[in-house]
Amino acid sequence: MAHYKLAFLGFGNVGKALAGLLIRKRLELEHEYDLTFSVTGITTSRHGQAVNLDGIDLEQALKVSDFSNLSKSPSESDVYQFIDQTNADVLFENTPVNYQTGQPAVDHLKYALERNMHAITANKGPVAHAYRMLTDLASQKERKFYFESTVMDGAPIFSLFRDTLPAARLRSFRGILNSTTNMILTRMEQGESFDQAVSYCQKIGIAETDPSGDVDGWDAAVKVAVLVNVLMDFRLKPEDVDRQGIREITQDDVSRALKDGKRWKLVCTAVRDGERIRTKVAPEMVTSNSILYTVDGTSSIVIFETDVLSSLSIVEANPSPHTTAYGLLADFLNAVKS
Amino acid sequence: MAHYKLAFLGFGNVGKALAGLLIRKRLELEHEYDLTFSVTGITTSRHGQAVNLDGIDLEQALKVSDFSNLSKSPSESDVYQFIDQTNADVLFENTPVNYQTGQPAVDHLKYALERNMHAITANKGPVAHAYRMLTDLASQKERKFYFESTVMDGAPIFSLFRDTLPAARLRSFRGILNSTTNMILTRMEQGESFDQAVSYCQKIGIAETDPSGDVDGWDAAVKVAVLVNVLMDFRLKPEDVDRQGIREITQDDVSRALKDGKRWKLVCTAVRDGERIRTKVAPEMVTSNSILYTVDGTSSIVIFETDVLSSLSIVEANPSPHTTAYGLLADFLNAVKS
Numbered sequence: 001m002a003h004y005k006l007a008f009l010g011f012g013n014v015g016k017a018l019a020g021l022l023i024r025k026r027l028e029l030e031h032e033y034d035l036t037f038s039v040t041g042i043t044t045s046r047h048g049q050a051v052n053l054d055g056i057d058l059e060q061a062l063k064v065s066d067f068s069n070l071s072k073s074p075s076e077s078d079v080y081q082f083i084d085q086t087n088a089d090v091l092f093e094n095t096p097v098n099y100q101t102g103q104p105a106v107d108h109l110k111y112a113l114e115r116n117m118h119a120i121t122a123n124k125g126p127v128a129h130a131y132r133m134l135t136d137l138a139s140q141k142e143r144k145f146y147f148e149s150t151v152m153d154g155a156p157i158f159s160l161f162r163d164t165l166p167a168a169r170l171r172s173f174r175g176i177l178n179s180t181t182n183m184i185l186t187r188m189e190q191g192e193s194f195d196q197a198v199s200y201c202q203k204i205g206i207a208e209t210d211p212s213g214d215v216d217g218w219d220a221a222v223k224v225a226v227l228v229n230v231l232m233d234f235r236l237k238p239e240d241v242d243r244q245g246i247r248e249i250t251q252d253d254v255s256r257a258l259k260d261g262k263r264w265k266l267v268c269t270a271v272r273d274g275e276r277i278r279t280k281v282a283p284e285m286v287t288s289n290s291i292l293y294t295v296d297g298t299s300s301i302v303i304f305e306t307d308v309l310s311s312l313s314i315v316e317a318n319p320s321p322h323t324t325a326y327g328l329l330a331d332f333l334n335a336v337k338s
Numbered sequence: 339m340a341h342y343k344l345a346f347l348g349f350g351n352v353g354k355a356l357a358g359l360l361i362r363k364r365l366e367l368e369h370e371y372d373l374t375f376s377v378t379g380i381t382t383s384r385h386g387q388a389v390n391l392d393g394i395d396l397e398q399a400l401k402v403s404d405f406s407n408l409s410k411s412p413s414e415s416d417v418y419q420f421i422d423q424t425n426a427d428v429l430f431e432n433t434p435v436n437y438q439t440g441q442p443a444v445d446h447l448k449y450a451l452e453r454n455m456h457a458i459t460a461n462k463g464p465v466a467h468a469y470r471m472l473t474d475l476a477s478q479k480e481r482k483f484y485f486e487s488t489v490m491d492g493a494p495i496f497s498l499f500r501d502t503l504p505a506a507r508l509r510s511f512r513g514i515l516n517s518t519t520n521m522i523l524t525r526m527e528q529g530e531s532f533d534q535a536v537s538y539c540q541k542i543g544i545a546e547t548d549p550s551g552d553v554d555g556w557d558a559a560v561k562v563a564v565l566v567n568v569l570m571d572f573r574l575k576p577e578d579v580d581r582q583g584i585r586e587i588t589q590d591d592v593s594r595a596l597k598d599g600k601r602w603k604l605v606c607t608a609v610r611d612g613e614r615i616r617t618k619v620a621p622e623m624v625t626s627n628s629i630l631y632t633v634d635g636t637s638s639i640v641i642f643e644t645d646v647l648s649s650l651s652i653v654e655a656n657p658s659p660h661t662t663a664y665g666l667l668a669d670f671l672n673a674v675k676s
Contacts, residue, residue, distance in 0.1 A: 021646070025505055033505070155650055156502035163501035164494035166671035167363055167371070168664075261599075261626075288599075291653060294629040299649075308359070308664040311655035312493055315629060315641075318648045326506075326646040333504035 001034055004336060005053075007041040007088035007117075009079065009108060010095040011061070013205070014122050014149070015042075017325035018092060019058045025329065033333060041086030042067055043079065045095070051085045079104070083112055090335070092328055093121040099218045099238060102129030113137045113145060118335040122149035122324050128225040128238050144335035149327030151177060151223045152300045155316040159334060161231050168306040170231050172271040175302035176295050177223040179319065180207045180214035181246050181266040186296045188254040189263065194247075206298060216245035217266065217281040224268050224279050227302075232270065234277050244282040261288045265295070291315075339372055342674060343391075345379040345426035345455075347417065347446060348433040349399070351543070352460050352487075353380075355663035356430060357396045363667065371671060379424030380405055381417065383433070389423045417442070421450055428673070430666055431459040437556050437576060440467030451475045451483060456673040460487035460662050466563040466576050482673035487665030489515060489561045490638045493654040497672060499569050506644040508569045510609040513640035514633050515561040517657065518545045518552035519584050519604040524634045526592040527601065532585075544636060554583035555604065555619040562606050562617050565640075570608065572615050582620040599626050603633070606640075629653075 006022075008015050022037065029035050038055030050056050050070035060070060083091060091112035093105055102125030109119040109126050113134065121127070126134060127147045138145035151157050161168070176182055180201050187197035198215070201207035213219050221241040228236040249264050257264055267284040270277055286292045291313060295301045299317040306312065316323070344360075346353050360375065367373050376393030388394050388408035398408060421429065429450035431443055440463030447457040447464050451472065459465070464472060465485045476483040489495050499506070514520055518539050525535035536553070539545035551557050559579040566574040587602050595602055605622040608615055624630045629651060633639045637655040644650065654661070 028505055154647055156498065159502035160494065160498065164497035164668065164672075166668055166675075167366055168668075288626045289632060289634075291629065291632045294627060294632055296627075303653075308667075309492055309654065309661055311637075311653075313651070313653035313655075315651035315653065316647065316649065317651075323647055329646075330502065330504055330506075334502075337504075 001036060004035060004037045004089045005040045005087060006037055006090050007086035009043055009091060009093045011042050011044045013321040014324045015094045016062060017321035018328050019062055021325045021329055023058050040088055041082060043082045049082055053087060079108055080111055088117055090118045090120060090332055093123055095123060097123050097125045099213060099222055102126040106130040109134055110137060113141055113143055116141055116143060118144045120146050120328055120331045122328055124150040124222045124226055128222045131229045146331035146335055148331050149324045150226055152316050153319040153323040154327030155314055157314060158230055168308045170304060170306050172305045173227060173302055174267065174269045176265050176292060176300050177268050178214055178220040178266055179298040179300060183298050185254060185264050188251050189258050193251050215247060217243040220266060220268050220281040224270055224281060228270050228277055228279060232277055236277065236279060242280040246283050249283050257285050262286060263293055265292050339374060342373060342375045342427045343378045343425060344375055344428050345424035347381055347429060347431045349380050349382045351659040352662045353432045354400055355659035356666050357400055359663045359667055361396050378426055379420060381420045387420055391425060417446055418449055426455050428456045428458060428670055431461055433461060435461050435463045437551060437560055440464040444468040447472055448475060451479055451481055454479055454481060456482045458484050458666055458669045460666055462488040462560045462564055466560045469567045484669035484673055486669050487662045488564055490654050491657040491661040492665030493652055495652060496568055506646045508642060508644050510643045511565060511640055512607045514603050514630060514638050515606050516552055516558040516604055517636035517638060521636050523592060523602050526589050527596050531589050553585060555581045558604060558606050558619040562608055562619060566608050566615055566617060570615055574615065574617060580618040584621050587621050595623050600624060601631055603630050
């Protein structure tokens, strides 16, 4: 029976959902995956941090508002000291995304890998900005840098290509990858104004106070960069994506389209073109014959064209922090199986 | 560099497409998967058989109509002798399906596994009727019994659950799994009668002379049984599926539905219900908000509900014998990697 020490960097909705999932799956992991785990560290931005090499009580961690009560470590330390103190086998990095540079998450993941930890993240920033460096480092350390939850929550996208599509060459993809804009467009179809729809998304917790990361297409562009870097083996930065958000789509545009049996969607595309890859994020009007038409609310889709399967789509509906947490759990189980 | 000897049992459209794919991917397999292969045997129902331990010339095999010219083996033998003579590491079994018993493919695959070959098939029959026995035998022999191409051609379904969804419990699925009936219904929407649509499917090679296997829902029921046996760990025979085909759907039904923005689809479902699993194949009218609505022609879809991802769909469009062949290649590469 293998035992793994886990550390959590960030303990927001996703971190908490992962803790809940680990509790729920504890016996199953023991019986079917022959492994046990303990959480030796949790650090949060606003509620302090806990380090306990005997294992933090996860049920308690889900209840308290001050983590220092759970800690056996004397005092607050910086993230690097925290990573060292946890003595973990696996670091789960779940801090907010930095679209521009991926920092400081890049440095934190690098530090964990250098200390022979598997580095697992739901944060797109480090993948968009430092995929090659972190993957090479992981490989050199015989550890894994995995990030299944960065695109389409916990739906298998990276593991799909890694483990189920050997010898397949990705030629292009097309999809709806940003839940917030998709929900905004869906609400506008129901008669809300853009601002009302944004407020709704803020209320249900899928849009930030400043919604521009979603609305201006940055989140989608970062996901395009992630997919292109990882699945098409091509270095592309988010700012290289031809990007247009949904601010110019009016309520009137949306309802006129709907009357014609069409819907506006923020569509991501990437297409190999010789040595280049053309990428784009832009609103598109799709007809009811398009599979994109049926992907509404917070659902997402990606359609892959490969040299061996001409059209393979993955669709995820009803995502939540629990779905994202599952991607992290899957990464953990896949990292330690190999 | 590992070398694998491959044997082909059946060399119809799928076997030929696999041969073509192996030729096309030969260098890639050598450089990226560190493996080489030779085909030491091909047996066909109507064009004789070839055995050559030095490797059959695959380009030639795609051209000839009498395989005995390619053979170094003295005379025609039965399938068991053929399997022995090939001395193969991997048997690709691609003979026509027997919905009722899965035979004789079950016995052929069993024989290959007993001789320490990986057994790979695109034939649903043996999976529906002997999944547990063949999988247990494979495990005992430290070989693999893989069958990715039996449901949704080469799209990853079984490897998805095997390799990308650890600790996920499948609660239900729903989908369109039979291309022929889906194409018939699509053609009927375009104004053809049932008989015309069936003729069209026969002409393009996706329906048999006797189309009842598709039209009466047998093929779909066998696929339901395969998915339930493999992914839900429950023994179910094709005849246990509550099965209704599309014979009672008239051209009039189809066009009236279409006028209302709806479409008839032959829908497969399986739902856990306590200790049982309720399964069904039946025509259903779906609306344009349903993702099933957009799956037309020979495309297929399955929507999985698991305890960790509430709705994950896989959609495959534009299948062909090449797609099925890819599933066999993927099985081969996945079998030998582990």
